[in-house]
Amino acid sequence: MRTNFKAALLAAALLMASGSALAETNFWQWLVNFSRQKEVKPVDNKAYLEECGSCHFAYQPGLLPGKSWAKLLDEKALADHFGEDATLDKDVLKSIHDYAMENAAEKSWYKRSRKIALATEDDAPLRITEVRYIKRKHHDIPEKMVKGNKDVKSQAYCNACHTKAEEGIFDEDTVDIPNFPNRGHD
């Protein structure tokens, strides 16, 4: 009986520990997840996911502060969105802009977003890769693994290495750099 109890306790502990790999997709998962809000809030807006995601990884609003999103998601700015025309209908743009503002880094309680908000107090970077916190997190990764890696090419492709990027999870344990199988787990 005792051992059974111990086994159950162990199982429960293991389940809790594996929480970091689970995104909180509903309230109950969120409630039992001990590592809740450690990461970045996953995108939960269909228009945002579709419009942004039709050209690139749909970066979570919690990856940049509101002042950055305001600059990016502006009608004129979108006509030259990093060299591409990404103009949107007025109503679609408004819903995407509002969603990004409401979920921007400084509005979020997710831990990584808090760190991003802190790191961008004095500036409004247009690229997530220019956020000091993000730079720091990636500074020890040699160029050959990113730019020189034909299956990555740039840090802009979050999900090339962050296997759970869509769920807002950027934990080191979930990193798998293509063509460098041993990196990320050492």
Add this chain to the structure above:
Amino acid sequence: MKWHKLLLALGMLAAASAALATPATDELFARYKSAGAAGFDAERGSKNWNREVQGEAGEMVSCTACHGKDLGKEGRHRKTDKVIKPMAPSVNKERYTDAKKIEKWFKRNCNDVWSRECTAQEKGDLLKFLLGQ
């Protein structure tokens, strides 16, 4: 007798071309016409689709730079590398079913490749060409 054959052939042609349209494209063709476009020509559309112009880095680009040479296959965005689903409606049934979406991408892509918006005539020709794929 010859008459009937001609009529039959015409009927089949009408049926075939009817299959090459959707309510969305009907709406767009009508809109382009009211914006001053005359008839629409797939041949002209094809030429424009493949017409190469100089990109900002001096390279030659056309619609195929991202959509690929084979419209029945996936393309890849030349900068973002994002996979673009096949343009041919014979392969991809979702294509050309949403007028708003068609217009959105015409606006963006004409600007990106030709550095200007396409005219109603050009859009109609391109659409006619693409629908036949």
